[in-house]
Amino acid sequence: MTNRIAELRKERRISQAELADGVDVTRQTIISLESGRYNASLLLAHKIAKYFGMTIEEVFLFEEEGNTP
């Protein structure tokens, strides 16, 4: 799963620490999310999307595994 967190954060001139404070996680978690090393839970994904005023699908890009029918 990829995401647009870094892109959206830079557009709004928000630091990683500010975003971490806003969604109540550590800055290390934001760093890991942006680098793709960690996938957010549904709850955290919802909090981040709500923070940016967007839907989950607009922030997180789900990749299908295997071929779609």
Place this chain on the structure above:
Amino acid sequence: MIYRKHTLLDQGLNCITLLVLGILNAAPFISPSQRRALDPFLILALLLVILVSWYHERKHGKEDIRREQRDERNQMILEKSIWYCHQAESGILLGLYAVLVLFLKEYETANILLWVLIGRNLLAFVIRWWLNREY
């Protein structure tokens, strides 16, 4: 039951404390007289650990520390590391059991080790079964 997860610093400090205690109390290269002479340093070391923990809490604040404890990525890392450690422990205990029985012929110690292994695995199974019912 209080489910408080230790921060990485808490766990590191616990390891250092245990290591210092272990070395000072059980290291074969330290004689009993040297051990007694080192007692004040042990107390100093423990005070230093408490001081570091207090300084960390003052510097970051209770809210930051609570956030670090609640953080989902930290929770995932803690749970994975404990699982890997459990697996490694099982392997080491089994290996040790084999060495005691096959090479050292220390059957009494091997039996104690076997019961530790059995008890540990039973406890892990019971806790997992209980959590499966809870969730």
